[in-house]
Amino acid sequence: MKIIKSATLQTIETKSVDVEVTFTNGLPSFTIVGLASNIIQESKDRVKSALLTNDFKFPAKKITINLSPSEIQKSGTHFDLAIALLIALYETKVNFEGFYVFGELSLDGKIKDCSSIFPLVLSLAKQNLLKNVIVCSASAKKISKIPNINIYSLDTLSQAIDFFKFNSKEKYLYQNESFDYESVKIDDSIYYYLNKYEVDFSEVKGQDFAINAALIAAAGNHNILFEGSAGCGKSMISKRLRYILPPMSLEEILEKAKLQAIDYKDIDFSPLRVFRNPHHSSTKSSLFGGGSGNSARIGEVALSNAGVLFFDEFPHFSKSSLEALREPLEDYKVLISRVNSKVIYDTKFLFIAAMNPCPCGNLLSKVKECRCSELEVQRYKNRLSEPLLDRIDLYVTMQEPSINDKTKYSSKQLHKKVIDAFILQKKRKQTNLNGKLSDKQINKFCKLDGESEIILQKAISNFNLSFRSINKVLKVARTIADLNANENITKQDLMQSLSYRKR
Incomplete structure (x- = not known):
């Protein structure tokens, strides 16, 4: 019996699979066992x-x-190459040990790429299970960004057979590629960022208060809500926020690419964080993930991990979806649980919400008359619960723009401030940005001076702040202090933080 290593994808995690073969006397037949999906069963004809x-x-x-272990469901066309090699070399003494093999076969024997290969290889590499991998040249180009693995690029089944038959490994070794982007080195870690701004804050007129709040949100990864009349710039600011976010580590870039592959999107290795903008009519399953039986599909909330999740027309999302959002915003994880499938996704995203002040949108307008009754306004606002x-972290009421408003900030200027604040956070040995600090980390990093401590106690009493609200105030104040290059949180930093709390 011969064995080749391959793997299968279970939503976002990878399980190693042994592809085994036996040849016995009897009527000629070709059978694949081990909970193989229909896609794998079809590989018999391709092979x-x-x-x-x-x-x-x-x-x-x-x-x-x-396909062992036989107790887990397997799927994917990438098993073709492993199966074909086992059959083609059944009489030849070869050593498959130490190699993982992935590739779909065309009918003429060419090896093809498939969307599951990148997340498979990345996950195996992170588990320290994979050192040598055989793929086609198209797959090799994608996975060449993954460090500390040896990639062998083969284009045909004949080359793959020669690879093992004649031990011609060095000939097919593919060179790993590095990242050619702007970067900042902090201790022994490198973080990458992009100096290109497809949309720029210089296009936003006025709205200094909202732009400053957006800067704080970007620098500390804080959740932010914009409320204002239609056309005041809520969506403009939200869509520009993506371009001033902090630099990304190599691990974050690869994880972003992995989620793109799982979502059947073109893989992008640029250090530009993902921006997900689901429509308010989206179902709960499409937002949080779902499925049935042995499968659990990934949703918008998980796909936006380490990026931005933007809910425009916030109150128009379904009540069940809004309430389900509370857990990923608090615990930074979401669990999809089915009878035969339980999957946990990370959800450390920057959440942006935008809403009108009333159903007609004119409640805060100085020139337009609001057509809504008090009851309609109350019903509209009641769609957002107090726990949500x-x-x-940041609640911003935006005013209508004026014809005399001027541009004050550019994205490049704001991005520079974000990067400076990011460096300060990393130099404090923070594993998370300020907005995602745990309670223990808050006590360690969010230090108040004596005057600030007195102000906080008065705010707790006057505004009836919950324990969660106190932590939010402290985390926002820590980011403001970083933007002001203050070692500890000052009175001005705390006062500004309190001004962004919802009354």
């Missing part, structure tokens, strides 16, 4: 055609392919 068109005789024996609003 047969690939072998026969390349002058390999199909053995006149009873061939059994087993308590999870928002």
